[in-house]
Structures are given as structure tokens and as C-alpha cells.
Amino acid sequence: MTKKTEIDQLKLLAKRFAHAERSNHRDALDAIAAELNFPHWKALTVKASQGWIPSEENLTKVDAFVREYFPSLGGKPQFIEQSMSRPIGEPIKVGKIDGHAYQVFEFSGDIRMEGDGWRILIGEADFSQPVVEIETTHKETSPAKNRGFVDKALEVAETQAVKARAGIASDWPRRSTKPNAKGEVVHPIHGDRAAEWFCLHCDGKMTGAQIAENLWHCPSCGASPLDIFTSPWWLEGSDVQPTAVEYAKDRKRPEPKVEVVDSRPTLRLDEQSISLLLRIALLEDANTPGERLGALLAEINVDDENDAWITFDEDLWPDDKDTGSAIAVADKLGVKLEFVMTCMTFPFTWPGLGHVTTSTREYVEMMLHAYEEHGVVLREGVDE
Numbered sequence: 001m002t003k004k005t006e007i008d009q010l011k012l013l014a015k016r017f018a019h020a021e022r023s024n025h026r027d028a029l030d031a032i033a034a035e036l037n038f039p040h041w042k043a044l045t046v047k048a049s050q051g052w053i054p055s056e057e058n059l060t061k062v063d064a065f066v067r068e069y070f071p072s073l074g075g076k077p078q079f080i081e082q083s084m085s086r087p088i089g090e091p092i093k094v095g096k097i098d099g100h101a102y103q104v105f106e107f108s109g110d111i112r113m114e115g116d117g118w119r120i121l122i123g124e125a126d127f128s129q130p131v132v133e134i135e136t137t138h139k140e141t142s143p144a145k146n147r148g149f150v151d152k153a154l155e156v157a158e159t160q161a162v163k164a165r166a167g168i169a170s171d172w173p174r175r176s177t178k179p180n181a182k183g184e185v186v187h188p189i190h191g192d193r194a195a196e197w198f199c200l201h202c203d204g205k206m207t208g209a210q211i212a213e214n215l216w217h218c219p220s221c222g223a224s225p226l227d228i229f230t231s232p233w234w235l236e237g238s239d240v241q242p243t244a245v246e247y248a249k250d251r252k253r254p255e256p257k258v259e260v261v262d263s264r265p266t267l268r269l270d271e272q273s274i275s276l277l278l279r280i281a282l283l284e285d286a287n288t289p290g291e292r293l294g295a296l297l298a299e300i301n302v303d304d305e306n307d308a309w310i311t312f313d314e315d316l317w318p319d320d321k322d323t324g325s326a327i328a329v330a331d332k333l334g335v336k337l338e339f340v341m342t343c344m345t346f347p348f349t350w351p352g353l354g355h356v357t358t359s360t361r362e363y364v365e366m367m368l369h370a371y372e373e374h375g376v377v378l379r380e381g382v383d384e
């Protein structure tokens with residue numbers, strides 16, 4: 001192997017790094033040189049002109065470094081495929097901050113870092129706002145109450161987010177994240193090319209550089225790349241004008257939003273859940289097909305004070321019918337229960353048939369027979 005080849009290998013790796021990092025080639029060369037303990041690329045080339053050759057070990061080191069950002073290097077699957085195929089509970093990083101254990105997970109470019117009773121969420125877009133969630137059950141004891149801890153955790157999460165973003169950029173064409181001389185960029189998904197882009201979500205208008213810089217998420221509202229188009233076609237014939245997206249040049253990631261959340265499973269005892277529970281109790285009380293129809297068709301009303309009344313069809317639910325389960329369930333739920341009988345519309349003729357057997361099969365058999373004998377059976381799609 002000649003000297004030129006090894007330096008060329010480093011240059012090639014720098015090119016991949018620049019693509020993933022959305023940086024220029026020179027910065028990437030400096031980053032590669034820094035990995036080999038040179039102050040910058042120039043210093044490396046000076047040393048090389050004096051006969052220094054990167055060793056096999058040097059090349060391996062740089063290759064491993066670049067691979068962190070460009071995971072599909074050397075024929076490996078793309079970043080997104082690696083992300084999707086990783087088992088859901090498998091962290092990409094584990095560690096401890098001030099004695100508190102954490103795990104970092106990545107899914108489809110988004111980062112979730114979590115410890116006991118806290119988590120940090122960072123979206124794939126460069127300027128997405130990190131969210132710090134503290135479980136209400138841990139709100140007095142969580143280390144995430146401490147800003148110093150949160151800052152350290154954010155630094156860890158951010159390092160992983162940078163790699164995830166690099167991975168995404170490495171999957172996309174270089175022109176998707178680096179405008180050409182005319183300021184044009186190529187949409188990473190549908191491949192359109194333009195210097196000006198529009199957000200379907202907020203009607204924002206942005207330059208190719210702006211949208212590329214935020215990994216194709218709207219810099220104004222955060223909408224996904226799928227909502228970004230070369231023309232505001234949805235505004236055709238409307239008075240709304242797209243508004244140019246503006247922000248400071250040295251824009252930084254926003255401060256994290258800290259929220260106390262309760263992600264425990266929550267049972268909301270509202271009208272919907274109370275009536276559902278009462279109805280399954282009625283189904284348990286029902287013995288015959290007629291009663292089961294009665295349970296299904298009963299009107300269950302729950303008022304503001306969570307008291308409930310159930311209206312049955314007198315043909316479907318016998319007056320003296322035992323409603324032990326419904327009463328017991330109402331009791332458990334702290335609901336005062338009342339029963340009302342009325343005459344509703346029975347779905348099939350000869351309601352009495354619904355009560356002569358407990359078997360639905362037998363009931364259907366008898367009912368079909370009665371209709372065939374005394375009426376008519378129309379089968380949709382068969383009889384006209």
C-alpha cells in the first residue's frame with residue numbers, strides 16, 4: 001500500500017463524515033486529523049510529507065469514529081434500517097450521572113433518555129425543544145429536579161441526538177443537506193429540487209439552507225419533511241400568503257421544557273367507561289338470547305354525579321329479571337343504579353322466541369324457521 005492510498009482513505013472517510021455532519025470538507029478533515037491527535041489537517045499533511053504514514057491502527061480508529069456518524073459505511077444497512085430493526089427495549093447507551101443510572105434509546109431519529117422516574121425526549125430536528133418529564137410520583141425525589149443534573153443529562157442525550165441526526169443525513173443524498181451554489185436543495189424523500197420551500201402545516205416559506213439546516217423539519221413549527229413542498233399549492237385561490245420564516249443566525253436549540261407528568265395507567269370513571277362496565281355486567285346477568293339482546297340494546301345513562309339508570313325493553317328484559325351483577329358492579333363503582341322499563345323497537349319479530357332457550361344457535365334456528373313459515377327472509381346480495 002502506498003502512502004497516497006492511506007491518506008486518500010482518510011480523505012474518503014472525511015468526505016463521509018462531512019456528508020453525515022452536514023459540514024464542509026475542510027472541517028471534516030480537521031475532525032479526522034483531531035482523531036489522530038493532530039491539531040488540524042494541515043499539520044497531518046505536513047507530517048505526511050515528511051514520511052509519516054497512517055498505521056493500520058490509525059485507519060481502524062478513524063473508520064470506527066466515522067461509523068458512529070455514518071452507520072452504513074462499508075455496506076452496512078442504512079441508519080434508519082438499523083434503527084427500525086433494533087429491539088424496542090435495547091438502549092444505545094447506558095451510564096450513570098451523579099450515581100443515577102440512565103439508559104438512552106433511539107427510535108427513528110428521536111432520542112429518549114430515562115432514569116428512575118424521569119425522562120428526556122429530543123426530536124430528530126436540530127432545533128426541536130427537548131422535553132424533560134418528571135413522574136409525579138417522583139417529583140420530590142427525582143434527580144431531574146436539579147438543573148445541574150438535567151444539564152449533564154441533556155449533554156449525554158444531545159451527543160446521541162447529534163449522531164442520530166448524522167445517521168439520518170448519511171442516509172440522504174448529500175444535496176439534501178448541503179445547498180448548491182444556487183441555494184437549491186433536494187427533498188430527501190420525494191427528490192424535488194428547489195431553493196425555496198413551503199410548509200403545509202404553518203404556511204411558512206423558507207430557503208433551502210434553512211430547511212436543510214433543520215433536517216427537513218419546518219424551522220417555524222417543526223412539521224415533518226412530508227409537509228415540506230416546493231410550492232404552496234394548498235393556498236391556491238385563497239387570500240393567505242406564505243410567511244417567510246425568520247430566526248436569528250446563531251440560533252440555538254431551545255431551553256428544555258420541564259413537565260411533571262403522570263404516566264401511570266389512569267382509569268377515568270366517566271359516562272363512557274361506567275356504562276361499558278354496567279353493560280358487560282348486564283350481559284353476565286342475561287341468560288337467554290333475548291336477554292342478551294336486551295343487555296346490548298339497553299339505554300344506559302350516567303349523569304353528572306355518576307348516578308346511572310338503565311332503560312330496558314320490556315320484551316327483551318323480563319320485569320322480574322335478576323340484575324345481581326349490574327347492581328354489584330354499580331356498587332363497586334359507587335354508582336346509584338335505577339332500572340326503567342319501556343317499550344322500544346324489538347329488532348326481530350316474535351320476541352318470545354328469545355327467551356325459550358339459552359342457546360343462540362337454537363334461537364336463530366327457531367327465528368329463521370318462523371320467518372320462513374310466516375314471513376320472508378331476505379339475504380342481502382342474494383335476494384333482490
Ligand SMILES: [Zn+2]
Nearest residue numbers: 199202218221
Ligand atoms: Zn411549519
